Amino acid sequence: MAGAQAxxxxxxAFAQLCASGNPGVKVRLTKTGIEFxxxxxxxxxxxxxxxxxxxxQSGSEGPISYTxxxxxxxxxxxxxxxxxxxxxxxxxxxxxxxxxxxIHADWKVKYKNGIIPISxxxxxxxxxxxxxxxxxxxxxxxxxxxxxIASSGCSDSIGGVSMEFHGxxxxxxxxxxxxxxxxxxxxxxxxxxxxVVGVVNNNAEKALASIAVTIEVAKVxxxxxxxxxxxxxxxxYVEVYDKGEVFWKANATEAPLSxxxxxxxxxxxxxxxxxxTEYTPQTFLYQAHTHGYxxxxxxxKDLPHDYESYLNTTCKLKCIGSxxxxxxxxxxxxxxxxxxxxxxxxxxxxxxNTLTVDVSALxxxxxxxxxxxxxxxxxxxxxxxxxxxxxxxxxxxxxxITGHAFKLSVVKSAVGYLHPALYNTVIDGxxxxxxxxxxxxxxxxxxxxxxxxxxxxxxxxxxxQEGSLMIGTDLAYKPK
Numbered sequence: 001m002a003g004a005q006a007x008x009x010x011x012x013a014f015a016q017l018c019a020s021g022n023p024g025v026k027v028r029l030t031k032t033g034i035e036f037x038x039x040x041x042x043x044x045x046x047x048x049x050x051x052x053x054x055x056x057q058s059g060s061e062g063p064i065s066y067t068x069x070x071x072x073x074x075x076x077x078x079x080x081x082x083x084x085x086x087x088x089x090x091x092x093x094x095x096x097x098x099x100x101x102x103i104h105a106d107w108k109v110k111y112k113n114g115i116i117p118i119s120x121x122x123x124x125x126x127x128x129x130x131x132x133x134x135x136x137x138x139x140x141x142x143x144x145x146x147x148x149i150a151s152s153g154c155s156d157s158i159g160g161v162s163m164e165f166h167g168x169x170x171x172x173x174x175x176x177x178x179x180x181x182x183x184x185x186x187x188x189x190x191x192x193x194x195x196v197v198g199v200v201n202n203n204a205e206k207a208l209a210s211i212a213v214t215i216e217v218a219k220v221x222x223x224x225x226x227x228x229x230x231x232x233x234x235x236x237y238v239e240v241y242d243k244g245e246v247f248w249k250a251n252a253t254e255a256p257l258s259x260x261x262x263x264x265x266x267x268x269x270x271x272x273x274x275x276x277t278e279y280t281p282q283t284f285l286y287q288a289h290t291h292g293y294x295x296x297x298x299x300x301k302d303l304p305h306d307y308e309s310y311l312n313t314t315c316k317l318k319c320i321g322s323x324x325x326x327x328x329x330x331x332x333x334x335x336x337x338x339x340x341x342x343x344x345x346x347x348x349x350x351x352x353n354t355l356t357v358d359v360s361a362l363x364x365x366x367x368x369x370x371x372x373x374x375x376x377x378x379x380x381x382x383x384x385x386x387x388x389x390x391x392x393x394x395x396x397x398x399x400x401i402t403g404h405a406f407k408l409s410v411v412k413s414a415v416g417y418l419h420p421a422l423y424n425t426v427i428d429g430x431x432x433x434x435x436x437x438x439x440x441x442x443x444x445x446x447x448x449x450x451x452x453x454x455x456x457x458x459x460x461x462x463x464x465q466e467g468s469l470m471i472g473t474d475l476a477y478k479p480k
Contacts, residue, residue, distance in 0.1 A: 022259040024244020024279040030237045033271030038083045063113045068105045075102035091138035099131040122167025130159020135196045147208045151200040154193040222247045246284035255283040260467045274471040278348045285346045295341035307433045311336045324422050326415040331367040339364040353464045355388045379411040398446030
């Protein structure tokens with residue numbers, strides 16, 4: 001029953017959890033979202049029931065022996081379908097009410113009440129009405145930190161069975177009728193629950209087990225999406241908490257940081273809400289700085305075509321040699337290289353719809369002369385602040401730098417004293433021409449949010465709050 005599987009998967013589409021302390025990420029799937037999941041799966045439920053396979057049946061009762069063959073479901077009268085949250089079982093209850101099923105089958109009967117047996121055959125159309133089903137599934141966490149699901153009870157009942165026989169001998173049919181009625185009930189009741197429990201314990205569990213608990217970023221980082229506890233289920237929503245920490249892939253050591261408390265939120269109008277704290281990007285920056293990832297050498301090869309002479313020491317118009325004349329005089333017909341490296345762990349601040357990243361860095365400048373020497377020019381200390389506009393596209397959280405400011409001081413100079421304003425012009429140009437475009441290329445790729453295949457965001461909002469970023473979205477489901 002793929003429809004039932006879809007409902008159950010929807011409920012934990014984003015389920016990742018951290019049980020102790022403040023979470024780095026919090027996810028809330030609202031009652032509205034669960035009801036939407038139920039509606040989306042409804043068509044699949046009907047389709048799966050219509051294609052339910054029922055094997056041939058045979059047996060005997062008193063003087064009658066019979067065979068039912070070619071048993072096919074010909075029509076399904078759609079039931080009402082609903083999902084309710086069950087906090088006491090840390091799960092959900094899925095109910096189908098007033099399901100109707102029409103069945104066509106061929107039959108053969110042998111009646112022996114004396115010396116000569118009587119054989120007869122025909123077909124029968126059966127209508128099963130008022131069928132109800134309730135399945136309860138409970139959630140937990142497996143050893144790998146993934147969400148886990150298991151059936152905690154299934155029950156069904158049949159209201160009535162009516163039959164219309166075609167062909168055969170009337171008095172044998174009348175004897176045969178009660179047997180068929182009981183047989184149809186005996187077939188359907190365990191079969192439907194068996195299918196549903198199988199979906200929960202096998203299909204849905206396997207699908208949940210496929211959720212990535214770590215996602216690779218830039219080939220050297222891992223975002224930790226492990227669950228370490230069970231989802232919190234209330235009557236209004238399923239709320240889960242994610243560790244949300246970024247590790248260095250080659251050395252997964254905890255950062256000496258802790259998430260701050262998340263703000264309260266009462267609006268449950270959208271299907272899903274995802275909160276990400278400063279902790280996640282802060283642990284990324286910690287690991288990146290600690291492992292020397294935040295460094296880059298800028299050479300003339302990094303310049304776009306329109307600025308290919310910017311790092312020259314000799315030029316007709318604007319270049320480093322004309323902006324800082326002592327460099328152009330001392331090393332003519334050369335190019336300048338800059339080594340950028342953070343001097344402290346950058347910090348992330350989320351507040352009042354603004355996301356800023358503050359960076360302290362050292363910039364070392366060399367001249368590459370015509371004879372390929374690399375004489376030292378200067379070391380600069382730069383404190384920069386970048387304003388970032390976050391965005392959600394195709395279930396990926398991305399960003400774009402929309403503004404920057406910086407302060408500069410000269411740490412050491414090999415070309416004499418120069419006013420920092422001259423170097424300000426150089427650094428501002430390097431930021432605009434090289435650094436910010438490269439950072440925006442990385443930020444545009446973003447990070448994949450942890451979702452199940454086939455789930456997509458719709459009608460999405462993004463809000464930067466005090467200490468966190470909140471994504472509110474409706475869901476759409478398009479199975480492969």
